Amino acid sequence: MNSVNGYSTASFMRLRQEGRTEEVVRRLIEVIDLGLLSSGEQLPSETELALQFGVATVTLREALAVLRQRGFIETRRGRNGGSFICATAPTSEQQLQLRLLELSALELRDLGDEHVAIAGTAARLAAQRATSEHHQRLLSYISALTEASNRLERRRADARFHIEIAVSAQSLRLTHSEMQLQAEIGELLWLDADGFPDARAVAEEHRGIAEAIINGDANLAGILAEAHVTRAIKRLIGLHLQLLAQQEEVDR
């Protein structure tokens, strides 16, 4: 007998670290990040939000405190008080590079693997299940991307396109997964680095995927979406290694 049994039981029984508070924080950041709630808007009251998330008020307060500390919301006291969404401060190129550097190449590869699975499957199903309203929305996010004037807008149009594919696929789970992935890596994809495509080039790739979906070509849509995601992750890993090499140089 080998130790396979003992080992696998132990590792499968380890829980994900994310607690209730972190989950609420993550969901709210996704929603703010993707522009579903925009700056200046007031969040519902603590009691309402707690009910909505199905968490205790204490947990919700903890989550709001984290968001406040990270600059996503501000809380005003008084009669017209409450929590308000702050204008998303544009993340500096340097901050983004630092975030990319902190991720490991392995983590990036694993994120990429998951995104390929989600985006590919969503695109295949969308080609079978989308109707003309979805097609119109997909095309509108492509125009939004070509017309975007800054990184935040480009990044949002990009994310919304991918999320809309999952919505067209009629799958709540794929939609949630895509939203989470976009919140995790979406911003990094718009780093302004050598070899990174401009909005027009990305929009062209989106157009290819959208056309395959509109033509009902599930295989082509899947393959194009997978290739699109794979290329993006490969660029990120490339840049990560490049930044790492520069850092090694400095350290030496």
Added chain:
Amino acid sequence: MQSSLEIPVCVERLQGVFSGVFANLLALSQQVDLLWQRCAGEARRPTSRDLSQLRELIDQQLLQRNSPAYGAGVLVEPGELGDREMYLEWSRLAGAERTLPLMLNFNQRSDSFYNYLNMPWYSGPRETGNTAVEGPYVDLYGSDMYVLTFTLPIRFADRCIGVAGADVPLPNVERALLSSLLRLPCNALLVSAQGRVIATNTADYSAGELVVKLRQSRQWQAHALEDGLQGWQLLCEDRSRLQSAA
């Protein structure tokens, strides 16, 4: 084993699953009509405050036992309210015994401006004067569920003053639909006007799938649904046509 259902009986039962939803919408629209009448009598335009009187009825409907709706309310046509251009009085469930009013962003310059005028479940009934059912669809901005949206136009003095609506998550009605579909002697699909499967008694198809082609196939016989469910069909497989089709 239970005896099998005749197709017309099954159609009637499927319609019955949603009859309560339509009855509630009608009650809501009648109360709005009363409200508009009263304000007309007082020679003034209704305000968002008047509209908030609907909250009691909406809550009562949502909290009704066996009600499949997750959210319900009324959306008004621009220019109808004295104090607001676009407005809705809408609540949704928050746990088994509570509801929460839905707040949306009606600031037209904002990214997240919620323009319901362009939503098919609003524009549809406004233009046709008939009830509309939208979906099922992934509702990303409202309920975060896979839902059907039912709407009914509200008319007052020969004009459309808004729409009464309800969101019904598909999982909330699946059991009721299946209990009728499973008693049919054949493979059967309940299909929306768009040709999307709402529920089916066979694992060969699944909810959310588009089956537009089946509607033209001789192997599948279509039976129309009524009572507000215009365009919906019950597709029953006719196995005797299997050979001739092959």
